Amino acid sequence: MYKQLSRPSKIMGLLGATVLVVTACASSVTPSPTSPAPSTAPTAAPSTAPSTAPTVAPSIVNITPAPIPAGPGPNGGTVVRWFIGLGAGTQPAQIAPEQAFAAAYNASQKNVYLSLEIVDNTQAANILKTEVASGTAPDIIGPVGVEGLNIFRDQLMDLAPTISKDNYTFNGVDQSLVDFFKLGNNGATVGVPFAVYPSFIYYNKALFKEAGLPDLPTKVGEMYQGKPWDLDALQQVAMKLTVDKNGNDATSPKFDPANIVQWGFDSQYEDNSARAEDAWFGAGSFLAADGKTAQIPDYVVQGEKWFNDGVWKYHFIPTQAQIASALLGAGGEFGSGNLAINESHTWFTCCVAPPKPAKQFNFGFAVNPLVNGKITSPLHADTFSILKTTKVPDAAWTALKAMVGSADLLTTYGAMPADKTKQDAWFKSIDKGFPGITLDWSVPQAMLAYADVPNHQSWMPNYAKAKAALQAFQNKYRTTSGLDMDAEFATLKTTLQGIFDEPQAP
Amino acid sequence: MKKRQDRVDEMSQSTVQQKISGTPIGERRWHMNKNRREAFWGYVFVSPWIIGLALLTGGPLIASFILSLTDFNLVNPEAVRFVGIDNYVNLASDPLVRQGLLVTFKFAIIAIPVTMGASLGVALLVNSQRLFGRNIFRTLFYMPIQIPLVASTLVWIGFLNTKTGWLNAIIGMFGLQGPDWINSEAWIYPALTLIGLWGIGNFMLISLAGLQAVPTNLYEAARIDGAGAWVMFRRITIPLMSPILLYNLVICLITTFQYFTVAYVLTNGRGDPNNATLFINLDLFHEAFRDNRMGYAAAIGWLLFVIVLILTVALLGFARKRVYYAGGES
Numbered sequence: 001m002y003k004q005l006s007r008p009s010k011i012m013g014l015l016g017a018t019v020l021v022v023t024a025c026a027s028s029v030t031p032s033p034t035s036p037a038p039s040t041a042p043t044a045a046p047s048t049a050p051s052t053a054p055t056v057a058p059s060i061v062n063i064t065p066a067p068i069p070a071g072p073g074p075n076g077g078t079v080v081r082w083f084i085g086l087g088a089g090t091q092p093a094q095i096a097p098e099q100a101f102a103a104a105y106n107a108s109q110k111n112v113y114l115s116l117e118i119v120d121n122t123q124a125a126n127i128l129k130t131e132v133a134s135g136t137a138p139d140i141i142g143p144v145g146v147e148g149l150n151i152f153r154d155q156l157m158d159l160a161p162t163i164s165k166d167n168y169t170f171n172g173v174d175q176s177l178v179d180f181f182k183l184g185n186n187g188a189t190v191g192v193p194f195a196v197y198p199s200f201i202y203y204n205k206a207l208f209k210e211a212g213l214p215d216l217p218t219k220v221g222e223m224y225q226g227k228p229w230d231l232d233a234l235q236q237v238a239m240k241l242t243v244d245k246n247g248n249d250a251t252s253p254k255f256d257p258a259n260i261v262q263w264g265f266d267s268q269y270e271d272n273s274a275r276a277e278d279a280w281f282g283a284g285s286f287l288a289a290d291g292k293t294a295q296i297p298d299y300v301v302q303g304e305k306w307f308n309d310g311v312w313k314y315h316f317i318p319t320q321a322q323i324a325s326a327l328l329g330a331g332g333e334f335g336s337g338n339l340a341i342n343e344s345h346t347w348f349t350c351c352v353a354p355p356k357p358a359k360q361f362n363f364g365f366a367v368n369p370l371v372n373g374k375i376t377s378p379l380h381a382d383t384f385s386i387l388k389t390t391k392v393p394d395a396a397w398t399a400l401k402a403m404v405g406s407a408d409l410l411t412t413y414g415a416m417p418a419d420k421t422k423q424d425a426w427f428k429s430i431d432k433g434f435p436g437i438t439l440d441w442s443v444p445q446a447m448l449a450y451a452d453v454p455n456h457q458s459w460m461p462n463y464a465k466a467k468a469a470l471q472a473f474q475n476k477y478r479t480t481s482g483l484d485m486d487a488e489f490a491t492l493k494t495t496l497q498g499i500f501d502e503p504q505a506p
Numbered sequence: 507m508k509k510r511q512d513r514v515d516e517m518s519q520s521t522v523q524q525k526i527s528g529t530p531i532g533e534r535r536w537h538m539n540k541n542r543r544e545a546f547w548g549y550v551f552v553s554p555w556i557i558g559l560a561l562l563t564g565g566p567l568i569a570s571f572i573l574s575l576t577d578f579n580l581v582n583p584e585a586v587r588f589v590g591i592d593n594y595v596n597l598a599s600d601p602l603v604r605q606g607l608l609v610t611f612k613f614a615i616i617a618i619p620v621t622m623g624a625s626l627g628v629a630l631l632v633n634s635q636r637l638f639g640r641n642i643f644r645t646l647f648y649m650p651i652q653i654p655l656v657a658s659t660l661v662w663i664g665f666l667n668t669k670t671g672w673l674n675a676i677i678g679m680f681g682l683q684g685p686d687w688i689n690s691e692a693w694i695y696p697a698l699t700l701i702g703l704w705g706i707g708n709f710m711l712i713s714l715a716g717l718q719a720v721p722t723n724l725y726e727a728a729r730i731d732g733a734g735a736w737v738m739f740r741r742i743t744i745p746l747m748s749p750i751l752l753y754n755l756v757i758c759l760i761t762t763f764q765y766f767t768v769a770y771v772l773t774n775g776r777g778d779p780n781n782a783t784l785f786i787n788l789d790l791f792h793e794a795f796r797d798n799r800m801g802y803a804a805a806i807g808w809l810l811f812v813i814v815l816i817l818t819v820a821l822l823g824f825a826r827k828r829v830y831y832a833g834g835e836s
Binding site for chain 1: 577578580581582583663664667668669670671686688689690774776777778779780781792795796797798800
């Protein structure tokens with residue numbers, strides 16, 4: 001019944017199949033890979049906030065500026081394109097102030113015309129990469145944290161010569177923060193200090209009160225319940241605050257780990273990686289001083305073992321499944337009211353509580369505990385950078401200075417000013433968001449002196465891939481009990497070495 | 507021979523028509539016969555799609571092939587170099603590409619039969635004369651496909667949660683402990699298949715159309731001959747539905763090899779647990795947009811294209827002997 005097909009028929013058949021595959025691939029019923037899911041990061045958080053847990057619906061913002069014809073801008077100035085989206089700045093509430101800032105700046109002078117390009121935070125890095133690849137990159141990017149700077153490291157302009165030529169002074173900013181942005185190739189300065197986010201302890205005062213526990217120390221060196229405020233003290237109090245459905249805490253022999261309803265401690269939104277959640281255990285790098293060899297810093301080994309035991313042995317730190325559960329706000333752990341202590345950065349004030357918290361609670365700040373006799377406060381920082389492809393570096397620098405100096409932009413981004421003289425005003429602006437709660441701002445100010453050097457977000461070869469490996473490590477121990485952590489560290493080191501050895505960008 | 511005879515007949519017919527109309531043949535040489543005229547207008551009407559395909563799909567296809575022969579890096583575009591077939595050679599030794607293909611094939615083996623079976627089963631259900639409120643059920647089964655995949659996946663994450671998810675709560679009612687659907691390397695594939703079942707509305711609808719096109723007199727004749735429901739299903743429904751089933755199968759195969767969004771959302775784009783959801787498309791995405799190696803990612807894209815093409819051609823070749831076309835083989 002079935003005759004042999006002729007050669008033309010076979011060719012046509014093959015062609016038909018090809019067209020079928022091509023067209024089906026092009027207009028598939030399932031979304032294509034170029035439409036990735038939104039990051040579930042708290043979108044109110046600044047550039048340095050990791051993309052992890054969902055608490056606030058992601059903003060869908062794409063404002064493409066009206067194309068400006070070649071030549072000067074409407075105010076007669078050189079057009080400088082400002083790309084917003086890598087970090088803060090894409091929330092609906094932030095867009096109007098950004099536009100107002102640009103409008104006021106453009107009206108205030110005739111040398112530079114600032115043109116905004118605001119893109120959705122979840123797509124920003126990919127959009128910027130595409131613009132760089134197609135030769136249509138903007139002039140200024142930001143606010144952007146260390147992570148974003150690492151990704152675009154090869155594209156950033158060294159600002160040091162410009163700063164020197166302009167005799168630019170960093171008013172009210174510590175030199176250590178100025179040096180912090182020597183993050184480019186060969187130590188190039190790729191940003192000027194704009195906002196800082198030291199980390200410290202957030203704790204739920206209502207849960208402490210309920211458990212009959214005193215408030216945590218707010219001064220470095222203060223004792224807690226007559227003992228030094230250190231790792232052991234933190235673990236003890238966290239276990240007291242971990243409670244099962246029968247009301248037994250994790251120090252009780254009757255405690256039921258299968259039915260926990262309240263947890264003692266976590267480092268929420270900390271990048272989901274060993275690199276970030278352990279950063280308050282000490283400072284170091286996964287890259288040895290030779291710039292080639294992978295290493296696992298001692299503080300990471302200590303920290304991850306502590307976290308692993310906290311999850312599986314003592315149960316005061318939640319597992320991944322528990323974090324994603326409704327009990328912990330599907331990722332919004334502290335805001336759920338069921339997490340007592342959280343170690344996080346200043347930017348976390350954005351996300352302490354969801355818009356309609358299940359439980360109203362009072363919260364406070366406390367200093368980080370001593371680990372091995374030392375305090376470490378992992379630091380995040382935001383800046384604005386100029387891309388080296390800019391054709392208008394002088395105009396871009398002029399605009400960048402105005403942006404860094406703007407108190408309005410600091411307020412818009414909820415960013416703690418790097419300039420100490422502006423910090424009090426910022427504290428007051430945040431306090432307004434928490435009526436009835438007294439926040440001790442001396443805590444973050446004090447923690448700035450204990451910043452992690454080298455910073456936990458420091459560059460590594462094949463940065464994004466190395467970071468993903470660290471995230472996979474963290475996910476594994478948070479989802480798997482009984483791991484041989486030493487063996488896992490050995491595997492991680494081998495994995496990182498493989499990633500570091502891969503060919504770099506040409 | 508037959509085709510030549512057809513052409514002779516057509517020419518004769520044309521000549522006769524021209525003689526009738528009184529127009530000299532030489533003056534109307536450009537005039538098309540009916541079949542050609544239909545074909546001409548057919549091409550005119552599909553030309554927007556053909557032009558679109560050539561420009562918007564064909565152009566990027568060619569561009570991606572050229573890119574696959576370079577080391578084009580997204581954030582360092584000026585340093586692009588021609589590397590010949592190096593990217594394709596490297597594919598063979600890349601463990602992540604191997605893992606991506608393995609994951610994709612594993613998932614395809616589980617998901618395609620389940621999706622095909624479930625969509626046909628649901629189509630049979632909502633086609634049944636005995637089902638009360640058929641239109642309501644048709645709507646309900648189709649409705650999930652209207653929900654954006656990202657949103658529905660976020661809902662599924664909650665549904666499958668070990669601690670507070672409804673599925674494990676339901677399993678718990680029977681005294682059993684539900685698995686960790688999302689974080690277990692063993693259970694993640696059933697979980698993804700389950701999520702996929704929520705979106706079978708399109709396949710169901712196509713199958714339903716196919717079922718309704720089966721002539722009822724065939725069933726009546728079979729019933730008179732004493733055939734039962736199963737025999738009628740096997741001997742009438744399946745053969746007559748076979749072109750529809752083939753279409754669904756090919757599309758299902760292609761979409762399975764394009765699987766991306768659910769895996770991306772479910773695991774924050776990382777391929778957790780332990781690369782168990784590192785589908786080949788996710789690996790491609792990592793290479794292109796995380797690691798900026800667009801040239802290498804393009805090579806992965808072409809590898810995927812060739813694999814899907816081979817599978818599709820094999821499927822169509824197999825189907826030649828298994829699929830029944832009422833109008834004869836075309």
